[in-house]
Amino acid sequence: MSDTSDNRGRAVRKVRPFLEELEAKPFWANLREHKLTAQRCKACNEYFTYPPQGSCPHCLSADYEWVPLSGKGKVYSFVTYNRAWHPSYEGKTPYNVSLVDLDEGPRLISNVIECAPDQVKIGMPVEVVYEDYEEYTLPKFRPA
């Protein structure tokens, strides 16, 4: 088993962000500098949701800017993975995956770390931490 084949020997894709996605490039570039950012509409001032998109989901204006977020939010819901669904997660269970509602509005699917999975709670305040990998940086969260 490896990160490119599963436990039945079938080929699986590598787990990584898609850094080339046109609208998302600034998101990933800003994370490299440890800045969590979101799109905000210049026409209606509303934040976009994730994943990034080409026009405002509220008013469809294509005039937007990338703005820094506070990195603070709350857990909306969470699960504990008791089973590895990809070979690269073998031996890493149990681990948390959470829906994190950022204070500015947008929601991310991410992990609450620096906390045992069974200690995570709905409504728990969290703050962003940056995990650097060779080619990209992931935003994750820890109890605030």
Place this chain on the structure above:
Amino acid sequence: MSNISGKYAIVGVAETRVGKRPDASTHSLHLECIKACLDDAGIKASDVDGFLTNQPLNDAHRSYAVRMANMARMHPNYATDLALGGATPIAMVQNAAMAIEAGMANTVLCVHARKRGTPDPSPGNPIRHGDEHWEEPWGHFSAVANHAFAARRHMYEFGTTSEDLAHVAVATRKHACLNNNATMRKPMTIADHQASRYICDPLRLFDCALESDGGGAVIVTSAERAKDFPKRPVAILGMGQHHPHFSLMDAPSLTTLGGKKSSELAYKMAGLSPKDMNFAEIYDCFTITTMITLEDYGFCKKGEGKDFVKNGRIEIGGELPVNTHGGLLSQAHIEGMLHVTEAVRQLRGNEVEPERQVKNARVGIVSGHGGSLCMHASLILGAL
């Protein structure tokens, strides 16, 4: 806007043997469904002038419907693939009625087969959901987890417990035990459910649907023409769809889903209400889906699903028999196609094993649910 309630009917149904079918590819399962459904309706392939398929994820072709129509030597005047996940089979029936209403076809065959129980070597790449790269880098992979997010919220908002969800699994299994074409036919207890391992906490193994091979099909025509077919026709009384979000990052709620609006539209078209339903075939990819949908469909108040599913209320002989075939949880997971065929067979009144026949079944509702809890379709059917 005209109301087409009762104007169209289902005159043929078929389901294959389900479970592990290493003998048959995805397309073979489709062909098996088509043959059996034509036989059930007493017609020939050349009588079919409308044809609908699902877009299969692991046998990717452009225009699957046209490919399958050609394999069966049907030459339809209306054909397309639909791609609404577990809401697709109901959407097919809806699109069939719409195509006939529009004058594009008279006799529409809808087929959905799935090959997830055994491998189906296929040269193409499987079709993906598409947003995996916004989920997988954080270790988020599965439909189980998406529904576990919903279960966690339901527990937080309404005090629902894992043991409450067990009642859904146990009732569904009881019905599968009465179905000769069900995969899981060993009775389950609440304790069995509670002893099953967590797959993605708070959902356990017995909260999850099966992975199956198999298929089903239905034929839709006008209620007027339906009288000339050999089997008792079943009328389409109400139809609805609603799709409130796509990604969970956009979901306005995880405990009230598209089923609320979708069922309201279907009830309105049918001129009926939840209390008129003799049974419900509820899409049950996970136990929590059954519970949320029963609430969204108005069988109980939001948050009261945990009480509604207990004391035999959702079993054969209860107030509202649910998933009389054993559902995706215990019969087979064909993305809800067998929920539709089961509803038709219940309403025909003489086709299912007598032990699981709903007495005096006149009207039933069927739900379909797909994607990241984001797609929903509803269908109300009635005996003619």
